[in-house]
Amino acid sequence: MCHHGYQKEDGRYFLMTLLNMDFDEDRDLKPGILLDYLYNAIMFAVQKGFPWPNVVLVARFSEELLEETMGITITEAIGMLKKKCDQYQYTMKPKQFKLLVNYFLETFFKHYRLYQFVLLEVREMDQTIHNLEVYVPQKPLALKDGTEADVWIYQKRISELNETENQLQAEMLFLRQTSQLESERKLEQFYQRLKLKDKIVLESEKVEKIVKEAQDILMKIASETLENVIRTSFEILDIKLQKRVLPQPASNANVLKKKILSKFKKS
Structure with missing residues (x-):
């Protein structure tokens, strides 16, 4: 010392x-x-x-x-x-x-x-100096203002599930919007190929074929979109179910109540 x-x-x-x-x-x-x-x-x-x-x-x-x-x-x-x-x-x-x-x-x-x-001995200097920023942790809350560990874990999990659900909802909206744009683009390409030369009148069979091809294009896009929407919907339902079945932590009042009741039962 x-x-x-x-x-x-x-x-x-x-x-x-x-x-x-x-x-x-x-x-x-x-x-x-x-x-x-x-x-x-x-x-x-x-x-x-x-x-x-x-x-x-x-x-x-x-x-x-x-x-x-x-x-x-x-x-x-x-x-x-x-x-x-x-x-x-x-x-x-x-x-x-x-x-x-x-x-x-x-x-x-x-x-x-x-x-x-x-x-x-003369010492050769071979040093690399880096300037680092040090972020001081925030001052912790007083214990009376804090959150119990099990409540914090529950809130954190709910927040994560909500974030995932919001992402899936945004993805579904994007799917529907892009589906409409893709349909318009495909039909525009189809109509470009059907530009009539010298305004020749089409026979009824050819007209039916053209209509069927247009319907096929729309059905294919709609089918792919519907498949993705259904998959995303099931994922959203799964998230909602996880939130529903996630066990909620007991509050301080409930814990105290259980302790008091257990003491009375023992006596």
């Missing part, structure tokens, strides 16, 4: 403010790694009970050690650690100083090559 009630993110932000660090962690890893390095060393000292003046010394020791070991081998870095120990050994109690040295051996020097690589 962090002192002063700080969780890690709060503590990092507080330290970043003290150090006047301002950076984008998504685009630049180095400052974030340096911040974590210092924060972890400081929190180690705090959690081990170092006096606050010594906590400040630990922060300074950590910063100097990191700066003075950049770009040198791990053997040279160990030698640098010994020099730092000579400088700081009398600034705190031997037990605390030993804890501090062991801390750096187990953390910084254990990952020394990784620190060197990340902090010294």
Whole structure:
């Protein structure tokens, strides 16, 4: 547990403010790694009970050690650690100083090559940034203004069935309208083919044949339309039946009434 009630993110932000660090962690890893390095060393000292003046010394020791070991081998870095120990050994109690040295051996020097690589290598930026709009959910209604789950499910199902029924009704109207237009179009094509040349008078048999062909055209269109209308009508009837047989949820009053009656029966 962090002192002063700080969780890690709060503590990092507080330290970043003290150090006047301002950076984008998504685009630049180095400052974030340096911040974590210092924060972890400081929190180690705090959690081990170092006096606050010594906590400040630990922060300074950590910063100097990191700066003075950049770009040198791990053997040279160990030698640098010994020099730092000579400088700081009398600034705190031997037990605390030993804890501090062991801390750096187990953390910084254990990952020394990784620190060197990340902090010294030039990192090529290859990032894609997308601007996203975040829609905050609407504030939920108070419980007293809300709808019970079973009632909501019932209303939702009824709404879905009503929407389907309306679509089918619109489809039936469209079928009837297009049927009339299709009949007119087919007859117009038929009459175009029957344009008489030189106004020759037709024989009665030919007239009967023409009338029959016109009737066949109309009957075919009417038959197809009627078939589609009947099918759609049955679908609409099925929707109406589903709405009729859909069990309605019991209201709060009915539920309470049933509970009271059941108690009287038991007594």
